[in-house]
Amino acid sequence: xxxxxxxxxxxxxxxxxxxxxxxxxxxxxxxxxxxxxxxxxxxxxxxxxxxxxxxxxxxxxxxxxxxxxxxxxxxxxxxxxxxxxxxxxxxxxxxxxxxxxxxxxxxxxxxxxxxxxxxxxxxxxxxxxxxxxxxxxxxxxxxxxxxxxxxxxxxxxxxxxxxxxxxxxxxxxxxxxxxxxxxxxxxxxxxxxxxxxxxxxxxxxxxxxxxxxxxxxxxxxxxxxxxxxxxxxxxxxxxxxxxxxxxxxxxxxxxxxxxxxxxxxxxxxxxxxxxxxxxxxxxxxxxxxxxxxxxxxxxxxxxxxxxxxxxxxxxxxxxxxxxxxxxxxxxxxxxxxxxxxxxxxxxxxxxxxxxxxxxxxxxxxxxxxxxxxxxxxxxxx
Numbered sequence: 001x002x003x004x005x006x007x008x009x010x011x012x013x014x015x016x017x018x019x020x021x022x023x024x025x026x027x028x029x030x031x032x033x034x035x036x037x038x039x040x041x042x043x044x045x046x047x048x049x050x051x052x053x054x055x056x057x058x059x060x061x062x063x064x065x066x067x068x069x070x071x072x073x074x075x076x077x078x079x080x081x082x083x084x085x086x087x088x089x090x091x092x093x094x095x096x097x098x099x100x101x102x103x104x105x106x107x108x109x110x111x112x113x114x115x116x117x118x119x120x121x122x123x124x125x126x127x128x129x130x131x132x133x134x135x136x137x138x139x140x141x142x143x144x145x146x147x148x149x150x151x152x153x154x155x156x157x158x159x160x161x162x163x164x165x166x167x168x169x170x171x172x173x174x175x176x177x178x179x180x181x182x183x184x185x186x187x188x189x190x191x192x193x194x195x196x197x198x199x200x201x202x203x204x205x206x207x208x209x210x211x212x213x214x215x216x217x218x219x220x221x222x223x224x225x226x227x228x229x230x231x232x233x234x235x236x237x238x239x240x241x242x243x244x245x246x247x248x249x250x251x252x253x254x255x256x257x258x259x260x261x262x263x264x265x266x267x268x269x270x271x272x273x274x275x276x277x278x279x280x281x282x283x284x285x286x287x288x289x290x291x292x293x294x295x296x297x298x299x300x301x302x303x304x305x306x307x308x309x310x311x312x313x314x315x316x317x318x319x320x321x322x323x324x325x326x327x328x329x330x331x332x333x334x335x336x337x338x339x340x341x342x343x344x345x346x347x348x349x350x351x352x353x354x355x356x357x358x359x360x361x362x363x364x365x366x367x368x369x370x371x372x373x374x375x376x377x378x379x380x381x
Contacts, residue, residue, distance in 0.1 A: 008368045010321045012206075012357035013155055013183060013299060018249065019208040019358075025252035026210070029245040037242050038233070047244045054251025058215050061254040062181075062200065063191035070216045070234045071247050075182040075203030076106040078216035081227050081237065082178045082199040083110040086147045087119060088225035094146035094175070096120040100132050100161065102154050102337040107180050111149075120144075128342050129291050130159035138169050145175040152195070153184035156324055156337045156353055158290045158299030160188070167196035176222060182206050182214075186257040187296050188265060198222045204246065208358070209253035213246030257358075268356050269297035275354060275365045276300055282373035289324075289341060289351065298357065303343070304350040307379050308332065312352060316375035319368045324351030 009017075029050060035043025037051050052066070059066045072078045083097070099111060101123050111121045122140045125133050132150060141148070148170040150161050167177040178199040184190055186207030192200055200217040204210060218224055218237065230239025257264075280286050285305035290296075301324060304312065309323035310332055324335040334348035354368070 007318060007320050008364045008371075010319060010354045010356060010360070010364075010368055012360075013158075013353065013355035014322055015205045015211065016208045016357055017359075018210050019253060019256055021256055022208055022210070022249045022252045026245045026249040029248050033244075035244075037244060038231075047242075050244060050248050051242055054247045057251035057255045058202070059217075061190070061258045062185065062202075062217060063193055064217050065220070067235070068217055068220055070218055070237050071242060071250070072214045072216055072238055073212055073243070074205070074214040075104075075180065075201050076214075077238075078201035078203070078214045079104075079106045079178075079180055080110050081216050081224070082201060083107065083114065083147065083149060084227050085224040085237070086176055086178070086199070086222075087114050088227075089223040090146040094144055096122060096142070096144045096146065098122045098124060098137065098140050098145055098148045098170070098175075100150045101125050101340045102130070102157070102159075103149070103151055104155055104180055104182070106182075107149055107151070124150075126159070126340050130154060130157040130289070130341055131291065131294060132161045132166070134162060134165055134169075137166060141169055141173040141175065143173060145170065145173055147176045147178055149178040149180070151183070152179045152181040152190070152200075153187070153296050153299075154337060155183045156335055157301050157341070158183075158296035158355075160184070160294045160296065163195050163197060171196065183296065186253070186261075187268075187298055189261060192217055192219070199224075202250075204250040204253060207253050207257050209250040210246055213243055213250045215250065264358060265297045268358075268360070271360055271362065271365050272298060272300050272354075272356055274362075275356075275369055276302070278365070278369035279372065282369070283376055289338065289343070298355050300354045300356075301338075302352050302354070303338075303347060304352065304376055305347075306350070307376060308349045309352045311379055312350075312372065312375050315378055316371050318371045321355070322353040324348065324353055 035047040037048035055066045124137045170177045176198045182203035198219045202215040204213040287303040289301040324338045338348045
């Protein structure tokens, strides 16, 4: 699942392979059971029943009720529906949203769209450890806030945000709360009641489902206006004929990761920490940017001295991972999430994000540590 013939895959925060059980669950709905869920005949009824089973499976993973789940085309659409849908339903005296400085573009860009249409957006910084600055959030809240949106797990650093505390503060001010949980669901235990959120986004391809399917949890009673217009599918919030095979895949993936989640969390964390020890031993100047506490168990963001992360990857084709930088027109720039930690831009060039998955083994960790260390030492020799 995590290694091809010649590549060790340590980029699970970018995407995950479709699990075999998930593919097997999907195949009938790509072949014989191809009906439209809105059709009244037997093929349509079978498709509709499959969608509802998947709705139950997704809801069970996050402690929600099945009618509170809205299927979408992925995490980006779920975030857009949450942010823009709340904005459209908000009263005129609440025209501000509060967010963090390290959100994914799938949240940043919808907020920028709202700002261009008259909304105020307040951005709260993070600490040098990567966690939300809660006192700053508390100071930012007010009676004019419609929504606070803070991701549950940062996709680069792996930092877990204090979303339950955010929810308590926002609700006290009369605001709604959304969390982009794309990187968290399936990697840690997520419970919408424990978090206290009103809306929560899920991306299927981050948890062994196919690309092109996701979901939005909408707590019962949350005012939300649809962004897309069409027929009345998904409780009238997301029109369009359902992606039945993808939805079935998402349901199967949620059932898969729910089983043994706590054990898998501990296993992955142990492998991640072993990888860090091995890298630090071989590269004494390496810096760990992923927090020691309150972090995803699978994520390791490291900063290597005197090199650029993309050069390390070029020198190490046997390991598939990511850098903490963005590349536009051939020019690499440090990640805004890394810079938000207060890291010097020149040092931030040396970041690598290594993210493990369900199929990652000790053998993969041993081989990856050797390969990355050799590539680094070859560059600085």
